[in-house]
Amino acid sequence: MQSFRFSAEPLPAEAEAARAAVRVFLDAELAAGHFVPHRTSWTTFDAGFSRRAGAAGFIGLTMPAAYGGHERSGLVRFVVTEEMLAAGAPCGAHWISDRQSGPQILRHGSEAAKRAILPRICRGECAFGIGMSEPNSGSDLAAVRTRAARDGDDWLINGSKIWTTNAHQVDYLLALVRTGEPGPDRHGGLTQFIIDMAAPGVTVRPILDLSGHHEFNEVFFTDYRVPDAMMVGAEGEGWGLVTEELAFERSGPDRFLSDYRLLVELVDRIGPEPDRFQAVETGRMVAQLTALLGMSASVARLLDKGVVPGVEAALVKDVGNSFERAVPEIARRLVPVEPSLTAQGEPFREALGGVTLRAPSFTLRGGTREVLRGVIARGLGLR
Amino acid sequence: MNTTNHAQDGAADEVADIVLDQFERLLAQHLSPQVLAACDGAVDDAAWPADLWRALNDSGLPLALVPEAADGIGLEARTAALLIRRCGQAALPLPLPETIAGAALWAAAGGGAPEDALTLVPAGSPVRITRRADGFVLDGRAAQVPWGGSVAALLVDAIDAAGVRHLVRITAPGTVRDPRHNLAGEPRDALDLTGCTAAIDEVRTAPDWAAEVGVGSVEAAGAWVRAQQLVGAMETCLASALDHARERQQFGRPLAKFQAIQHMLAEAAGHVAAATASADLAAACWGDARFVLATAMAKARCGEAAGHVAEICHQIHGAMGFTQEHPLHRATRRLWSWRDEFGSDARWQERIGRAVCAGGGTALWPMLVRLRAGAG
Numbered sequence: 001m002q003s004f005r006f007s008a009e010p011l012p013a014e015a016e017a018a019r020a021a022v023r024v025f026l027d028a029e030l031a032a033g034h035f036v037p038h039r040t041s042w043t044t045f046d047a048g049f050s051r052r053a054g055a056a057g058f059i060g061l062t063m064p065a066a067y068g069g070h071e072r073s074g075l076v077r078f079v080v081t082e083e084m085l086a087a088g089a090p091c092g093a094h095w096i097s098d099r100q101s102g103p104q105i106l107r108h109g110s111e112a113a114k115r116a117i118l119p120r121i122c123r124g125e126c127a128f129g130i131g132m133s134e135p136n137s138g139s140d141l142a143a144v145r146t147r148a149a150r151d152g153d154d155w156l157i158n159g160s161k162i163w164t165t166n167a168h169q170v171d172y173l174l175a176l177v178r179t180g181e182p183g184p185d186r187h188g189g190l191t192q193f194i195i196d197m198a199a200p201g202v203t204v205r206p207i208l209d210l211s212g213h214h215e216f217n218e219v220f221f222t223d224y225r226v227p228d229a230m231m232v233g234a235e236g237e238g239w240g241l242v243t244e245e246l247a248f249e250r251s252g253p254d255r256f257l258s259d260y261r262l263l264v265e266l267v268d269r270i271g272p273e274p275d276r277f278q279a280v281e282t283g284r285m286v287a288q289l290t291a292l293l294g295m296s297a298s299v300a301r302l303l304d305k306g307v308v309p310g311v312e313a314a315l316v317k318d319v320g321n322s323f324e325r326a327v328p329e330i331a332r333r334l335v336p337v338e339p340s341l342t343a344q345g346e347p348f349r350e351a352l353g354g355v356t357l358r359a360p361s362f363t364l365r366g367g368t369r370e371v372l373r374g375v376i377a378r379g380l381g382l383r
Numbered sequence: 384m385n386t387t388n389h390a391q392d393g394a395a396d397e398v399a400d401i402v403l404d405q406f407e408r409l410l411a412q413h414l415s416p417q418v419l420a421a422c423d424g425a426v427d428d429a430a431w432p433a434d435l436w437r438a439l440n441d442s443g444l445p446l447a448l449v450p451e452a453a454d455g456i457g458l459e460a461r462t463a464a465l466l467i468r469r470c471g472q473a474a475l476p477l478p479l480p481e482t483i484a485g486a487a488l489w490a491a492a493g494g495g496a497p498e499d500a501l502t503l504v505p506a507g508s509p510v511r512i513t514r515r516a517d518g519f520v521l522d523g524r525a526a527q528v529p530w531g532g533s534v535a536a537l538l539v540d541a542i543d544a545a546g547v548r549h550l551v552r553i554t555a556p557g558t559v560r561d562p563r564h565n566l567a568g569e570p571r572d573a574l575d576l577t578g579c580t581a582a583i584d585e586v587r588t589a590p591d592w593a594a595e596v597g598v599g600s601v602e603a604a605g606a607w608v609r610a611q612q613l614v615g616a617m618e619t620c621l622a623s624a625l626d627h628a629r630e631r632q633q634f635g636r637p638l639a640k641f642q643a644i645q646h647m648l649a650e651a652a653g654h655v656a657a658a659t660a661s662a663d664l665a666a667a668c669w670g671d672a673r674f675v676l677a678t679a680m681a682k683a684r685c686g687e688a689a690g691h692v693a694e695i696c697h698q699i700h701g702a703m704g705f706t707q708e709h710p711l712h713r714a715t716r717r718l719w720s721w722r723d724e725f726g727s728d729a730r731w732q733e734r735i736g737r738a739v740c741a742g743g744g745t746a747l748w749p750m751l752v753r754l755r756a757g758a759g
Contacts, residue, residue, distance in 0.1 A: 004656050008461070008663035010757030019752070086748040264744035274740040280729050283736030286747070287661065287683035293755050294660035312656075319653040376652055377645035380625055 004312055006298040015075040022080045025056045026087040037088030038261045038351040041358065042254050043215060044090035045166050047127070053091075054124020058084075059098050063106060068119035074304035078253075078297065085257040092166055097121045099252065100245050101128035101174045105194065108233040108241060113194055117172070131161040131175030131195060131219065132242065138163075139371040141242065142186035146177045146221065148193060155179075155193065155231070157201075157224040163365075167217035168204050172196055176238050190238030194230040201225060211341070211357040244308060249366050251299040251313035256292045256320030258362055259327050259355040262348075263289075266331045269348035278334045285330060288323050292316065311379030318372040321363045328355045399462035402447065406466060409438050410473055419713060422476030425568035426707075429476070431533045436477055436500065445479060446496055448487035448669070454496045455486070460669035463487075464611045464662065471615025471721075474713040476569065478502045478530045480612055484604045485538045491670065492550050492587040492600075499535035501552075504528050505725050506602040510541040510576055512551060512586065519586050521553070521579040524560070527724070531572035532559040539576070540589075540599030550589040550600055553579050565720035567713070595675040597734070603675050605725030607665055610681035613689050613721050614662045617655045619714040620696040624648060627700050644699065651695040654688035661685060664755065673754055676738075679731045680754070686728025689718040 029035060034049060053059055061077040063069020081099075084091055102121040105113055120126035137143035146159025157177055164173065173195040180189030195202065201224030207216040233241045263285060270278050295316050302309045331352055332339070339353035340346075363369040377383055413435040421430045439445065448463040449455020458466070467480040478500055485501040504510070510523035521541060528537065537553045553576070561573035589600035628639040628648060638644045658681075665681035668674045693715040697704050704711040722728055739747055 004652075004659065006656065006660050006663065008660070008667040010667075010755070016756055082752075260748075264747060266744075267740055267747060268744040270740050272741045272743070274736055276733060279733045279736030279740065281732070281736065282739055283679075283683060283732030283734065284687065284728075286735050286739050286751075287680045287687070287732060288657065290664065290680040290751060290754060291657040291661040291684045293751055294664050295656060297755065298660070315653055315656045318649065319657050322653070370646070373646040373649035374642075376649035377639075380648060380652060382625070382628060382639040382645050382648060 004315065005302060005307070005309055006295055006312060007301070008294060009298075009301060011075055011079065011297060011301075012073070014073065015079045018072070018076045018079050019083055022058055022083045025053070025058065026083065026089060029089070030087070035088070035090050038265055038347045039354065040088050040090040040261075041258055041354075042085055042089075042091045042095055043165060045092035045127070045169050045215075046090035047093045047169075049090050050093035050124040050127070052124070053084075053089075053094065054122060059094050059124045060102065060118070060122030063102065063118060063122055067106070067114055068122035070122075075300055078300040082253040082257065082293075082296075085253055086260055088261040093127045093169070094121070094124050095254075096130060096165070096170075097126055097128040099254075100130075100249055101172070104174060104192070104232055104241060104245055108192075109194070110229040110231070112229040113232070117194070120171075126172070127166065127170040129164045129167045129170040129173045131164060131173040131177075133161065133163045135160060135162050135218070139368050141176065142182060142190075142239070144176055144178055144190060146175070148177045148179050148191065148226070151225070154225050154227050157193065157195075157221040157226060159221055161219045162216075163207075164204075164217045164219050165215055165365075167197070167219050168206060168214070170197060173219065174232065176242055179235055179238075187239040189236055190242075191235050192232040192238045192241055193226050194232060195221075195224070195226065196230070199224070199226075209357075210360075243310070246310075246313070246367065250317040250372070251296060251303070251309070253293070253296050255317045255366070256289065256296070256323050258324045259351075259359070262327055262331060262351040262355045265348040265351045266334065269335050281330050281334055285323070285327060292320050292323060295319070311376060314367075314372045314375040314379070317366065318369060318376060321369060321372075325359055325362050328352055328359055332356075395459050395462070398456075399458060399465070402444070402456060402458060402462070403465065403469070405442055406444060406469060409435070409442060409444075410469075410475070413438055414473060414475065416710070419474060419476060423568035424564035424570060425566075425716070429564060429568055429570050431530070432476060439477065439479055440499065445482040445500070446486055447483050449490045449496050453490040455490065461663070461666045463669075464666035467608060467611040468615035468618070468662075471612030471717070472619045472714075474567075474616070474619075474717060478534060480608045481529055481605070484608045485601075487669075488550070488589070488593060488600060488604045489538060489552060489587075491590040491593065494552060494584070494587060497536055500530070500533070501536045501538060502529050502531060502534045503601050503605040503608070503725070504531075504537050504539035504574075505605055506540060506599055510539050510551075512541040512543050512549060512581070514543070515580075518583055519551070519581045521551070521576045521581065523576050525574045525576055527563070527565070527571040528574055529724075530570045531574045532562060532570065537574075538601050538604075540594075540601045541586075548589070548594065548599055550587045551581050552585045552587075553581055554585065555579065565724070567716040567720045569717075569720065590670075592670060592672050592674045598675055598679075602725055603678050606682040606731065607669070607674075607678045609721045609725050610658075610662045610665055610678065610685045613685040613718060614655070614659050616714040616717045616721070617658060617685075617688060617692045620692050620711065620718070621648075621651055621655050623711055623714070624651065624696040624699040627704075631701075638699065647695050647699060651692050654691045658685040658688035667757075668754075676735075676754060679735050682726060683728045683731040683735060686722035686731070689722040693718045
C-alpha cells in the first residue's frame with residue numbers, strides 16, 4: 001500500500017514558544033507602519049525589514065554561533081517562517097539566503113566563504129539570488145550551458161542566467177554552472193559557485209513581469225573570475241547539491257501561503273454572516289489549508305531529523321501551489337468586485353488585483369507543476 | 384495522554400503492532416471475496432457475516448479505543464484510526480469502525496463497555512426524549528442508520544423538552560421501517576424510534592469535547608470514523624491504480640510510462656496525502672477540545688479528495704475497472720457513499736466557513752495554528 005512519511009506529531013514546545021516572540025516583533029513592525037500586509041508578499045524586497053528581523057534574532061536561526069547564528073532547531077525556524085508569511089511580511093531581502101543559500105554554504109562551502117558570508121546573512125544584511133535557470137534550460141536543469149573554465153587558482157565563468165529574482169538588489173548569487181561533460185545520466189559536470197554581484201564581469205538586465213513590476217532579471221557573465229574558495233561542494237557535484245536544496249525550497253509554507261493575506265481580506269470582506277455559497281467555499285479553502293499546514297510541518301520534522309523527503313516535499317509544493325493558485329479564482333466568485341491595483345482603501349479589491357497578476361508564477365517558480373508531478377511519479381515508482 | 388516519553392511511545396507502538404497484526408490475521412481468515420459479495424446489498428440481500436463479527440468481538444477489537452480502566456484495549460487514538468483505515472481499505476462489511484468510536488464515546492460519557500455491535504445514528508430529523516417515572520421514552524425516526532437492523536445497540540443524539548441534547552444508548556432498537564443500502568450495498572436502515580425506551584443510566588451528557596453548537600457528539604464521531612475510512616478506501620484505489628498502470632501494456636509500453644498517466648496519478652497522490660494529513664490531525668484530536676473542528680476539517684478534506692481519487696483511479700483502470708468482476712468498485716462505491724454520510728464535505732465546509740467568517744480574518748491564523756498544535 002502506498003504510504004507517505006507524514007505524521008500529526010505536534011511541533012515541539014520550543015518551536016511554539018518562538019511563535020509568541022516573532023508575533024511581538026511583527027506587531028511592532030506593523031504598528032510602525034513598516035509594511036502593508038495585503039500589498040506585500042514573501043518576495044517583496046525590503047532591506048530595512050530584513051536588517052531589523054536579523055537584529056531581532058529571526059534570521060540564521062539554525063546556524064552555528066561561530067558564524068553568527070542562533071543554534072535553534074529547524075522547527076523553530078519553521079515557526080518563524082510561517083508567522084512571517086501569515087503576517088504578510090516583506091521577506092525578499094533575506095528569504096533565499098536564510099532558506100537555502102546560507103544552509104548550502106554551511107554544509108558544503110569553504111571556510112573562507114562561511115566566515116565572509118554567513119555572519120552577514122544572520123544579521124539580515126546579505127541577500128542571495130538563485131542562479132539555476134538559463135534561457136535554454138528552465139525546468140530542465142541538466143541542460144545548463146553557462147560554463148566555468150579553470151584559470152590558475154580561479155575559474156572564469158561565461159554565460160547567462162535568467163528569471164533571477166531580485167538579482168538587481170542581491171549581494172550574491174548561488175549559481176549552477178557547467179565545469180565538465182554531462183555524462184550518460186546528464187547529471188554530471190555541474191558545479192555550484194558563489195557569485196559576488198559587486199565583482200566585475202556581471203551585468204544585470206531587468207525583466208518586467210506582466211504587471212510591469214521588476215523582480216526578475218537576466219544575468220550575464222563575461223570572463224567573470226571566481227576563486228576556488230567560492231566553489232560550493234566539490235567540482236562536478238552540483239546536481240546532488242541542487243537536488244538537496246530543492247527539498248528545502250519545495251516543502252516550506254511559502255508554497256501555499258503566497259496569497260494568505262487575500263484569504264484574510266476575503267474573510268473580512270464577506271463579514272460575519274456569510275451566505276451558504278460563501279461559507280462552503282471559505283470552509284473548503286480553510287480545510288485545504290489545514291491539511292497543507294500539517295503536511296508542511298511533517299516535512300519540516302523530517303528535514304530536521306536529517307531525512308531528505310523528496311517526494312513528500314514535491315507533494316507539498318504541488319498540492320500547495322494548486323491551493324494558492326485557486327484562492328483568487330474562488331475569491332472573485334464569492335464577492336463581486338472588480339480587482340484593481342489602485343483601489344486604495346479597499347484592501348480586498350487591491351489584494352485580489354495583486355494576487356491575480358502574481359498567481360501564474362506560483363505554479364512555475366521552484367519547479368513547474370509538471371516537473372513536480374514527474375518527481376512525484378518517480379517516487380510512486382512509475383518511472 | 385499527550386505527554387508520552389519515548390519509552391511509553393515504544394510500549395504503545397508495540398501494543399499497536401500486536402493489535403494490527405491480530406486484525407490482519409482475522410481478515411485473512413474470514414474476509415474472502417465470497418463473503419464480500421454475500422454482504423453486498425447491491426448484489427443480493429446484504430448478509431451479516433456472523434462468524435467474522437464473532438471473531439472480531441471475541442478479540443476485543445471493538446473496544447480498541449476504550450481506556451483500559453473501562454475494560455477496553457486502550458489504544459492511542461492514532462492507532463485506533465489506523466485500524467479503522469484498515470477497515471476502509473479492506474471494505475470490511477461490518478460496523479466495527481462505528482463500534483470502536485461509539486464504545487469510546489460512550490465510555491467517555493461514563494457508560495460501560497458494550498458487549499456487542501453498536502452503531503451511530505446520523506443526524507437527521509430530530510429525535511426527542513421525554514422523562515418518565517422509570518426512565519426515558521423516545522420519539523422520532525432515524526434514517527440511513529449503518530447496520531441499524533442488525534446491531535445490538537444504537538447511539539443517538541436526542542433532545543429533551545428544554546432543548547438540551549443528550550447522548551442516548553438504545554439497547555432495544557425499534558422496528559426497521561425500511562431496509563435500505565448505500566451505493567456500496569452496505570445496510571443503511573430506516574428505523575422508527577418512537578416508543579423506544581432508555582433506562583436512566585442509558586441517557587448521558589456527551590463529553591464536552593465531543594460536541595459543539597449545532598453538532599451532536601454522535602454525528603461528530605460518525606464523521607471522524609468516515610474520514611478515516613475514506614483514507615483507507617482511497618489508499619486501496621491508489622494502490623490498485625498504481626499496480627494497474629505498471630502492469631497494463633498499451634501501445635507497446637506500460638501505462639505508467641505515459642506522462643499523462645503519471646500526472647493523473649501524481650494528482651491523485653496529492654489528494655490522498657492531503658486527506659491523510661487531515662485525518663491524522665483528527666485522529667490526534669480525539670478526546671480533546673479540538674475534536675469537532677479537526678473532524679470538520681478531516682471530513683471536508685477527505686470528502687473532497689474522495690471524488691477526485693475515485694474519478695482518476697477509474698480512468699486509469701479503463702473499462703476493466705467498471706466491471707463487477709474487478710474489485711475496484713468495492714473501494715470507489717464506498718468513497719461515493721461515505722463522503723456524504725454523517726455530513727457531506729459541503730456541509731462540514733459550510734460549518735467551518737461560518738465559524739471562520741464569524742471570527743474574522745485576523746482570528747483565522749491563530750485558530751489554524753492552535754488546531755495543529757498539541758493539546759498539551
